[in-house]
Amino acid sequence: MRIRDAIDEPAASRAGGHGAAPASQFLWYIPNQIDGGHRGDTPSPDLATFDLLTAHARAVEDGGWQGALIGTSWGRFDAWTLASALTAATRRFEPLVAIRPGYWQAAQFAAAAATLDHLSGGRLRVNIVSGRDELGAYGDGEDASARRYDRTREFMVLVRRLWSGETVNFAGAFYQVADARLAPPVARRPGRAHPPLYFGGASPAAEAVAAGHADVQLFWGEPLDGIAERISRLRALSRTLDRDLPPLEFGLRITTVVRETSEAAWAAAHAKLAAMAQGWSEASWVHQSAAAFGQARLNALHASGDVLDDNLFTAPARLGAGGAASTWLVGSAAEVAAALARYRALGISHFVLSDTPYREEADRQGRLLLPLLREAALSAGQTPARATRP
Secondary structure, three states: OOHHHHHHOOHHHHOOOOOOOOOOEEEEEOOOOOOOOHHHOOOOOOOOOHHHHHHHHHHHHHOOOOEEEEOOOOOOOOHHHHHHHHHHOOOOOEEEEEEOOOOOOHHHHHHHHHHHHHHHOOOOEEEEOOOOOOHHHHOOOOOOHHHHHHHHHHHHHHHHHHHOOOOEEEEOOOOEEEEEOOOOOOOOEOOEOOOOEEEEOOOHHHHHHHHHHOOEEEEOOOOHHHHHHHHHHHHHHHHHOOOOOOOOEEEEEEEEEEEOOHHHHHHHHHHHHHHHHOOOOOOOOOOOOOOOHHHHHHHHHHHHOOEEOOOEEOHHHHOOOOHHHOOEEEEEHHHHHHHHHHHHHHOEEEEEEEOOOHHHHHHHHHHHOHHHHHHHHHHOOOOOOOOOOO
16 A cells, blocks of 8 residues: 555545544653663663652653553563552553563453553553563463464453453453453543553564454554555455454554654664664564564565665664564654654554653653644644643
8 A cells, every 4th residue: 555545635534534533642661671671761769659650640640651561581570560550649640551462361350451541530541462582480371472462352252242341251262251240340531431451563464463353553663654554454354354343443552762862862762772782682673583573574674775665763673672672763753743743644643752861851851842733733624632631
């Protein structure tokens, strides 16, 4: 699909044929590693304190972000416990909590999520992760990729049914419940029937799960033509699967290196790259396996050049960065805002941004970048979503 074709689609078509394009959502990232230095962040012996993590969440809130992604993997603070604590310590902060079906029974998770959503006044978002982790450490016996995606599909179906308030009897390949009913069920709120389910993955199996069952498909930072092609394919797949949910929405999880000028931003980016080349530790740069379908796509980008489109910096993946740190949008606030607007024109409405040091950059980009992003959304005739007020 040509980028121009996607940009020229009517708004109703871009939203999946069901009305206006969804409101833009702007979130940040809060690291929950026990040790400092994640992806080049400033190491701190106090990283793992409640006071520091709370201050980070409040900085996100005060900086104008709706909330922040909190990741999940074995060997770091439990994302769910941390999200619950930070939600209690803030007024509007919306945690996008990454969870793994291998960590949870579906009914147990549905109940925990319904409780947190209720107590927070509807601030919860959920990012479901199917990829492998330290399986043996927490007793997950599902190693085969196909079965993990089958389990994720079943997990999402069962959780949604439980959230609806019905009494559920379910006998699947991975989960079984009898006469299960949540109290309280998830309350319907304006614009959402339940906490939105975000999902990532680029393989055919992952895309089938997203097209049929996710609320938001998250992409990492690929060039515009790659994102346009994937959005087109996922929309077509949703129709093929006879999706009975609201139209699938799309999000971008990417590193943004923003400064007052383009020259300062590129100088900062190259300084970070030089630090990587000097050997930042594996604990600092969590390199994803090239066997992962999406990571392989990112790793291949730098073969086409270190800078793609106008300012998508691909060199970090060449030096070992993984996931959202594989590619960076670099430039002045105006340049990065323009780049993100081009993704928005393709159908991206959820933006999960970050740079290190995370807390300081939440403030900097909240001052420099966020106002431009909101202004661009308003200029396009689309009202940016605001943080939930409990």
